[in-house]
Amino acid sequence: MSSKLFSTFFSVVVLSGFQAQNTVGLLQHDAGTLDDGYVLFAPMRSTTTYLIDKCGKEVNSWTTNYKPALSCYLLPDGALLRTGNTNSTSFTAGGSGGVIEKIDWNGSLTWSYTISNSLECQHHDVKALPNGNVLAIVWESKTSAEAIAEGRNPALTTTRVLSEKIIEIQPTGATTGTIVWEWKLWDHMVQDFDNSKPNYSTIAANPQLLNINFQASATNEDWIHLNSIDYNAALDQILVSSHSFSEVWVIDHSVSSAEAAGHTGGNSGKGGDIIYRWGNPRAYANGTVSDQKLFAQHDANWIESNFPFENQIMIFNNGTGRTGGNYSTVEIINPPVNGFNYTATLPYLPQNTSWNYNNGNPNSFYAQNISGAQQLGNGNVLICDGPAGVFTEVNSAGQKVWQYTNPVSNSGILNQGSIPAQNLCFRSVFYPTNFSGFSGQALTVGTIIEDNNSLSATCVLSLSLLENNTIENTLIYPNPCTDQLTIQSSVKDLGYEYSITNHLGQTLISGKITSTSQTIKLDQLQNGNYLFRVNGKVEAFSVVK
Numbered sequence: 093m094s095s096k097l098f099s100t101f102f103s104v105v106v107l108s109g110f111q112a113q114n115t116v117g118l119l120q121h122d123a124g125t126l127d128d129g130y131v132l133f134a135p136m137r138s139t140t141t142y143l144i145d146k147c148g149k150e151v152n153s154w155t156t157n158y159k160p161a162l163s164c165y166l167l168p169d170g171a172l173l174r175t176g177n178t179n180s181t182s183f184t185a186g187g188s189g190g191v192i193e194k195i196d197w198n199g200s201l202t203w204s205y206t207i208s209n210s211l212e213c214q215h216h217d218v219k220a221l222p223n224g225n226v227l228a229i230v231w232e233s234k235t236s237a238e239a240i241a242e243g244r245n246p247a248l249t250t251t252r253v254l255s256e257k258i259i260e261i262q263p264t265g266a267t268t269g270t271i272v273w274e275w276k277l278w279d280h281m282v283q284d285f286d287n288s289k290p291n292y293s294t295i296a297a298n299p300q301l302l303n304i305n306f307q308a309s310a311t312n313e314d315w316i317h318l319n320s321i322d323y324n325a326a327l328d329q330i331l332v333s334s335h336s337f338s339e340v341w342v343i344d345h346s347v348s349s350a351e352a353a354g355h356t357g358g359n360s361g362k363g364g365d366i367i368y369r370w371g372n373p374r375a376y377a378n379g380t381v382s383d384q385k386l387f388a389q390h391d392a393n394w395i396e397s398n399f400p401f402e403n404q405i406m407i408f409n410n411g412t413g414r415t416g417g418n419y420s421t422v423e424i425i426n427p428p429v430n431g432f433n434y435t436a437t438l439p440y441l442p443q444n445t446s447w448n449y450n451n452g453n454p455n456s457f458y459a460q461n462i463s464g465a466q467q468l469g470n471g472n473v474l475i476c477d478g479p480a481g482v483f484t485e486v487n488s489a490g491q492k493v494w495q496y497t498n499p500v501s502n503s504g505i506l507n508q509g510s511i512p513a514q515n516l517c518f519r520s521v522f523y524p525t526n527f528s529g530f531s532g533q534a535l536t537v538g539t540i541i542e543d544n545n546s547l548s549a550t551c552v553l554s555l556s557l558l559e560n561n562t563i564e565n566t567l568i569y570p571n572p573c574t575d576q577l578t579i580q581s582s583v584k585d586l587g588y589e590y591s592i593t594n595h596l597g598q599t600l601i602s603g604k605i606t607s608t609s610q611t612i613k614l615d616q617l618q619n620g621n622y623l624f625r626v627n628g629k630v631e632a633f634s635v636v637k
Contacts, residue, residue: 103418105431113509117545125493128553129466129524130535131477131483134160134174136462136516136599137502142541143175143523144385147551148496150538154195161189162319162462162518163217170197170529173220178206183213183231185254185314186461192261193217194228197533205261205269212257216319219330225262225272227330229318232257232276240302243283243291247306256316258330258343275330275343275364277302277316296377299438300355300365306320306375306631307336312549315326320464324403327432328359328380331405333392338384340407342368342427342434360434368427373439381415383439385423388412388480391519392465395424398571400471400488400621400632401446408465408475411458419453422465422475449473449490464519471621474522481515489594489622499542508544511563520597566605568624572634577612581605590626 126146134141139165158176158383165173171194178190190208195201205226207214211233219227224468232255239253240246260273270281282291282301295303308315318337328346333339344358344367351357352364360367371386373379391408395401401424409421428435435441449465450457462478471488481498499506502514523529540548567580579590585605592601592612601612605626617635624631 103268114545114547115509116497116506116512116515117508117540118496118548118551120492120495121146121547121551122452122493125472125487126485127470127472127522127524129522129527130530131474131496131520131522132164132166133483133498133520134162134164134518135481135498135500136160136162136501136518137514140500141172142500144496145537145553146494146543147537147553148540148545148548150541151535152197152533154199156192156193156195156201158193160189160216160518161191163216165220165521166529167194167220168528168529170531170533171195171202172197173218173226175214175216175218178208180208180213182210183208183215183232183254184505185215185231185317187216187317187319189214189216192228194263197529202266203263203269204267205263206267207259214233217321219321219323221260221323222325225260226269227258227260227323228320229321229332230257230259231255231314232278234278237302241289242278242281243286243289243306244308245285248305248310250310250313252313252615254314254316256318258321258332265481265508266470273352274349279353280355280365294377296438299369299376299378299440300362300367301455302337302366303375303377320391320393326397326403329432331392331394333389333407335388335390337372338386338388338413339369339375340389340405341366344432360382361433367428368434368440370405370425370427373417376438378439384415386411386415388461390462390555393464393466395467396469399467399469400572400634401426401467402571404446406465406467406473408459410460410463412460418460419450419456419458420463420477421451422449422473423447424467445487449475449486455490462516462518466520466522468522469524469632470623474520476517476520478517478519479507481512481517483517483520492583507601508542508546566626568631568633571631572636573614574635574637577614577633578609578611579605580609581607583608585626590624592623593623594620 098288128146128480132143140155154172161175161177175189176191180190192205194203204316212226213231234253234255255278257276259271261269262272263269281304282298283304318332319335320333330343330345344360347358354363357363373383389407393406404424404426406424411420423445426446427439459477464476466474472485483496485494498515498517559610588605591599593599621634
């Protein structure tokens with residue numbers, strides 16, 4: 093598979109002015125190792141969403157009437173898509189929202205859609221689809237009688253039970269929308285408690301269904317607690333994360349709403365049943381405590397095509413209740429997908445992760461809730477420690493190359509030197525400089541958000557340094573590769589020098605482009621991620637042997 097080389101943007105940073113009292117804003121910026129662009133975040137105690145550059149300077153901001161609930165994203169037209177907390181009195185669990193808003197680049201509210209009443213409430217996350225519609229996670233209230241009628245153990249039932257549904261909303265007006273698709277968890281349950289009730293069967297024989305008594309409690313009505321949603325357009329599949337089950341699930345979106353309520357149909361042939369799940373085989377009676385991989389995780393997301401680990405799944409594994417002690421990791425798994433289906437080997441594979449940041453806790457890192465992670469085009473990973481409000485970019489070797497602490501708390505903007513508190517962020521999202529939403533927008537770099545940040549003051553980005561000195565038609569493939577890499581170039585590219593480096597910047601292989609199609613032997617490279625560089629351009633690729 094080929095992928096076009098993309099421009100890398102270098103930054104120059106002078107650290108002589110750095111003072112030890114820096115506590116918020118920009119804390120670290122390593123020149124030449126970053127994927128320069130912009131970071132979007134919504135402080136959980138504020139009604140303002142910020143877009144900053146890698147120097148910590150504000151590029152844009154949006155203010156609304158609601159604190160976040162909890163996610164925010166930029167759309168291809170430059171608008172902000174965010175969720176808001178309407179302070180529902182019927183739904184008070186963590187992540188409660190109730191409204192989805194679209195705000196244009198200049199701050200004008202163009203769409204506001206409410207999902208909040210006594211029976212349902214939007215929460216945690218949304219996902220914009222390529223067709224302009226929006227997927228939303230929604231709590232659905234069920235009475236204890238309804239739950240018991242479906243096989244819930246009465247001893248593990250609260251006054252009501254919060255089930256989950258996913259809806260697809262087509263915006264139709266400033267405050268209106270049409271639900272064009274929906275999936276309900278309530279249609280896909282199994283139980284082995286009461287053989288006189290529906291859905292009675294063997295749990296282990298039905299991994300496509302959700303055990304209504306797993307993690308059930310007489311004190312916690314929020315039985316599932318979905319906390320993230322993502323969409324894979326190539327597969328037409330939805331990925332969600334269940335905090336309570338410590339699992340991620342994949343659902344077939346190619347089905348109709350009627351098929352989503354059943355067990356057949358769609359690309360998978362399984363209707364609305366779970367077509368893949370990973371993280372905790374105990375949830376479907378196919379493992380023990382020692383088999384559990386995820387622990388109260390957040391932010392399950394598919395990695396973009398042409399990125400290292402493309403089409404694999406990245407997960408922020410919070411690690412709460414982890415066997416051996418609480419600590420957080422960022423993990424990548426490679427689901428055994430074949431076409432639109434997944435290998436049915438139980439428990440579901442893979443057994444091991446493709447990449448794991450902080451395995452064994454060498455960084456003493458623990459974010460007990462919220463948080464997220466995103467792979468960047470150069471192979472780095474942006475990590476959000478949600479409770480601490482700290483955004484850290486690490487390279488593929490796990491080394492920190494950039495760090496920023498959210499300077500906005502429940503009391504307002506923090507002064508430099510103050511100890512950060514109540515500056516939580518659900519997630520941070522990176523957008524490269526060539527993101528389509530920036531086209532035609534005034535990316536005017538403003539000032540830092542906090543006061544007196546000496547490191548930001550000495551940080552200078554040169555985002556257009558190499559824009560007019562690049563090769564436009566060079567391709568490398570395959571990616572990932574095994575023992576060789578092919579360079580495909582135009583005649584005008586001949587003579588340029590290339591190098592292959594690791595993420596420490598060490599050159600491992602170098603040479604010149606001597607033909608329009610030439611092969612580089614990679615025998616000396618081990619499994620891992622590398623960078624191919626030529627004339628100011630860089631492409632990340634993986635070696636898998």
